[in-house]
Amino acid sequence: MSRVTDVVERRIGDLTVRIDRQLCVGFGDCIEEAPESFVLDEEGIAVFTDGAEKIERARLLKACQSCPVDALSVVDADGTPVVP
Template sequence: MPDQPIPDQSPDLRVRLDRTLCDGFGFCAERAPTYFPLDDWGYASLEGDGRVPAADRDHVHRALLDCPVHAIIEMRPDED
């Protein structure tokens, strides 16, 4: 029997953006521009409800890790 890929069973990533912490570095917009567009003053906003499907998880997680002021926060599955 050939090896079958194991489907990704992990839940979708959920994030929120604390705009009061954002200093406008823009790393998030470079890493995941669909999720973190910059406003006219260069500060990030979060598009959508913060749910990130598996296909986009790596880019958004990289944006989270690269934010120097930790303005992007990963939500636990039980948080709303």
């Protein structure tokens, strides 16, 4: 099955979080850190949950930093990279 989109992004507070579906290999470290924000889909790739926005900033950043393949990236409102 081909993937419709390779990068999914969501605005969470003043941050934009991106999941690069080509890079994600499903280790699940982000889910371990923030299960209210991330889950694995049927392909074993990280996706946002419906309640992803309800996480505090520090936990969100820790979850994104935990990705061993840098499939998660974060930029601030000015477009400045925060993670990785």
